[in-house]
Amino acid sequence: MRLRLHRFRLSKAVPLAISRGTTSAVEHLLLELEHEGLIGRGETGGFDTxxxxxxxxxxxxxxxxxxxxxxxxxxxxxxxxxxxxxGLSPPARCGLDLALHDWWGQRLGQPLHRLWGLDPGACAATSVTLGLGPIEAVLARLERWRLQLPSTRIKLKLGSPDGLDHDRALVQAVRRALRPGDELQIDANGGWDLDGAQQMIPWLADLGVVLVEQPLAPQRDAAADTAGFAALQGLASIPVVADESCWDLADLLRLAPHVQGINIKLVKCGGLSEGVLMARTARRLGLGVMLGCYSDGGLLNSAAAQLLPLVQWPDLDSHLNLLNDPFAGPEREGDVQRPAQRPGLGVQPQEVH
Structure with missing residues (x-):
């Protein structure tokens, strides 16, 4: 095998602010793995949880x-x-794992989801993300999304440095802007302390919010991290979803008694090998599966899309907010994305303007 690396920059059309800071552009890596005339491709890059x-x-x-x-x-x-x-870090392993899977699918002439026996007709609508900010800016972002795709599932970032009052004001403003049938999800990105999370979760449930993602900051100590989620159970009948706390199958099994869902991100778990295992295990355990992204491009999200038939809460919208993505993202009809029918990851280069 010959391995080649290419660096490329991804710039957001609208910068994204979360509880840990704001991102407007990132540098990512394109891996090309060549063997016997076929080239498998993968994408990866740095991130911070x-x-x-x-x-x-x-x-x-x-x-x-x-x-x-x-x-x-x-x-x-x-x-x-x-x-x-x-022996590789999760994002390095992810890039190579994707390139290997892409090569394998091309060699067999089949998309990965078909080799795994998955049904592309089982895909659900993706959420679109509203970052932190002043109320007027957040509502303007929602309207911009609606010009781009139906946006029936809204994910609102909370954990504002301005405190719980600002979080509540954002929720109330976005809730008033929802259309009939729209769904509101909340992602605190670890921005609340335990007292704040215990206040917010029942309040959000009363407003009809459908899930709360990563309410508490992730802890390096596994026991302390697990204890935080355990302290949030029974507050309200609303799913609590682990993201930054759930990296791999071991974390999934550790958290399964204390959460109702997990968020799988390929660069976090190390690629499709771990991702498909986590998705199938979570479903067997009765957990909801979210499939998420960081500031990922069309190649990475096309790879993730191969798992979409296993996913209850897709959250693959990062490539839809890019100015200069060298690869097209997953196939899309309205706000429902599906895995490509082309062999391997099904990625397609596109002209960058």
């Missing part, structure tokens, strides 16, 4: 250091490659 941070340059160094070991190996079967991938 508040308790863990990964830098794009460090990820690139990991992958460049691995390249010589790949030269004498083949992309398939995957099992002999597992020890190499296991």
């Amino acid at each position: 508040g308790h863990r941070h990964y830098d794009t340059e460090a990820i690139a160094a990991e992958l460049e250091g691995l390249a010589p070991e790949l030269e004498c190996l083949a992309p398939q079967p995957l099992q002999p490659l597992e020890p190499l991938l296991a």
Whole structure:
């Protein structure tokens, strides 16, 4: 195998503010894995969850250091490659895992979802994200989304540095702007303390909010992290979804007794190998599955879209807010995205303006 890395910049049309800060652009990596005339592609990049941070340059160094070991190996079967991938950070492993899956699907001439036996007709509508900000700016962002796609599922970021009163005002303003049949989700991105979360969750449930994601800051100590979610159970009949606290299958199993859903992100869990395992396990345990993204481009979200038939709450909207994405995102009809029918990840280059 020959591994090539290319750096590219992704710029947002509208910067996104969450409880940890604001993002307007990121640098990502395109991996190209060539073997026997086929090229498998993957995308990855750095990110920060508040308790863990990964830098794009460090990820690139990991992958460049691995390249010589790949030269004498083949992309398939995957099992002999597992020890190499296991030593990588989650985002580095993700990029390589996606390229390997893309190559495999191309070699077999099938999209991954078909090889996994998934039904693209089972996909649900994606949510669109409203970042933190003044009420007028948040409502203007909602109207901009509505010009782009139906936007029937709204995810509102909370955990404002201005406190719970501002969070409540945002919720009330967005709720008034909803149309009949629209759904409101809340993502605090770990921006509340335990007292704040215990106040907000019942209040949000009374307003008809359908879920609350990552109400508490993630903890490096697993026992402390689990205890935080356990303290939130029984407050109201509203699903609590773990995101930054849930990285892999081990975290899923740890949190399963104390949450009603998990958010899978490919760069967080290390790619499709772990992602499909987590999605199937969560469903078997009766948990809802969210499929999310960071500031990811069309290639990464096209890869994630292969899992959409397993997902109750899709949240793949980052590529819809980019000015210069070199790859088209998942196939879309209205606000329902589906995995591509082309082989592998089904990614398509597009002209960047």
